[in-house]
Amino acid sequence: MTNRILPFITLVFLSTLFSIVIGDDGVAISEQYPLVVSTWPFKEAVRAAWRAVDGNHSAVDAVVEGCSACEELRCDGTVGPGGSPDENGETTIDALIMNGVTMEVGAVAAMRFVKDGIRAAKLVMQHTKHTLLVGEKASAFAIAMGLPGPDNLSSADSIRKWSTWKENHCQPNFWKDVVPSDSCGPYHAKARIDVKEGGCSTRYLMGVAEPRSSLVGPHNHDTISMAVIDKRGHVAVGTSTNGATYKIPGRVGDGPIAGSSAYAVTDSGACVATGDGDIMMRFLPCYQVVESMRLGMEPRLAAKDAISRIARKFPDFLGAVVAINKNGVHAGACHGWTFEYSVRSPATDDVEVFTVLP
Numbered sequence: 001m002t003n004r005i006l007p008f009i010t011l012v013f014l015s016t017l018f019s020i021v022i023g024d025d026g027v028a029i030s031e032q033y034p035l036v037v038s039t040w041p042f043k044e045a046v047r048a049a050w051r052a053v054d055g056n057h058s059a060v061d062a063v064v065e066g067c068s069a070c071e072e073l074r075c076d077g078t079v080g081p082g083g084s085p086d087e088n089g090e091t092t093i094d095a096l097i098m099n100g101v102t103m104e105v106g107a108v109a110a111m112r113f114v115k116d117g118i119r120a121a122k123l124v125m126q127h128t129k130h131t132l133l134v135g136e137k138a139s140a141f142a143i144a145m146g147l148p149g150p151d152n153l154s155s156a157d158s159i160r161k162w163s164t165w166k167e168n169h170c171q172p173n174f175w176k177d178v179v180p181s182d183s184c185g186p187y188h189a190k191a192r193i194d195v196k197e198g199g200c201s202t203r204y205l206m207g208v209a210e211p212r213s214s215l216v217g218p219h220n221h222d223t224i225s226m227a228v229i230d231k232r233g234h235v236a237v238g239t240s241t242n243g244a245t246y247k248i249p250g251r252v253g254d255g256p257i258a259g260s261s262a263y264a265v266t267d268s269g270a271c272v273a274t275g276d277g278d279i280m281m282r283f284l285p286c287y288q289v290v291e292s293m294r295l296g297m298e299p300r301l302a303a304k305d306a307i308s309r310i311a312r313k314f315p316d317f318l319g320a321v322v323a324i325n326k327n328g329v330h331a332g333a334c335h336g337w338t339f340e341y342s343v344r345s346p347a348t349d350d351v352e353v354f355t356v357l358p
């Protein structure tokens with residue numbers, strides 16, 4: 001090796017080691033892949049995905065390994081079995097997987113009696129020409145395709161939580177403009193009084209809606225949403241969640257909706273999101289992030305733009321997105337809460353947790 005080449009190689013080596021740079025708002029950026037990014041400090045899930053992708057598995061398989069680890073560990077008590085009871089005390093599962101190369105998507109929503117959300121979503125993607133299966137029919141499909149079940153998805157913890165909520169007259173809840181407003185159902189639409197004023201009809205609704213902030217928070221509304229870029233530069237995303245605690249049975253949020261909780265297009269990048277899914281799914285924030293990056297926007301701006309579009313209409317919403325471009329540059333943005341996300345790349349020895357301030 002000549003003296004002229006050695007310093008060059010050293011430089012390349014050092015730039016690999018120190019590829020984490022601090023962005024101007026303190027968000028670190030690592031320009032490398034393979035890469036695993038996940039909402040929240042779900043470190044074990046990120047490690048599981050990393051083992052797969054570092055061992056040369058595809059981005060899709062790494063997403064399955066990562067989200068599956070979260071389901072087994074019941075991350076934050078809101079992913080996998082035994083979390084977030086609905087109004088009837090039942091736990092159900094929503095999950096999604098998306099292949100950013102082929103644009104194939106598989107998802108299950110309000111799935112009962114089956115613990116393996118992400119594996120069920122992958123079976124939908126691999127073995128059907130559909131995108132989304134729901135409810136008990138999704139459970140029947142998953143079990144017929146070999147997943148364990150039917151299982152009781154309740155835990156002592158979820159039943160305890162639900163009993164306490166029932167004793168508290170089913171407060172808070174997700175109903176609005178109904179009677180009764182201060183106790184358990186059955187609920188009925190509240191009478192509307194139309195008052196004519198100068199030829200215009202003004203509608204008065206009686207009563208005050210329950211603020212959403214009492215229902216949506218980091219410990220009753222969490223989703224693992226994960227993005228992986230594999231060694232070939234292929235991108236995939238996946239999500240798994242129990243949905244909102246005390247939801248009205250049948251409610252499906254952003255979790256299994258491609259473009260809302262997650263999105264991946266290998267030539268542009270990926271996005272993962274979490275928060276108040278009922279509101280976020282009206283804006284498809286992850287579709288917006290990936291599309292903005294396709295048009296040339298930096299990840300940091302793309303993330304901020306997607307969040308601010310929602311905040312303009314819903315100033316009280318809680319939510320966060322992480323934008324990841326095809327080179328592995330990532331940045332988060334959030335609203336209403338402090339958000340954390342986890343990253344594993346060749347630049348570090350273990351999972352790093354980034355904090356994003358609203």
Ligand SMILES: *[C@@H]1O[C@H](CO)[C@@H](O)[C@H](O)[C@H]1NC(C)=O
Pocket residue numbers: 055056
């Ligand atoms: C990983 O995959 C690449 C491309 O398919 C191949 O060249 C390489 O040898 C593989 N590495 C390992 C450790 O299997």
Ligand SMILES: *[C@@H]1O[C@H](CO)[C@@H](O)[C@H](O)[C@H]1NC(C)=O
Pocket residue numbers: 152153154155156159
């Ligand atoms: C499911 O498990 C919960 C918690 O262990 C228990 O309270 C409930 O009775 C079980 N339901 C059925 C149908 O076995």
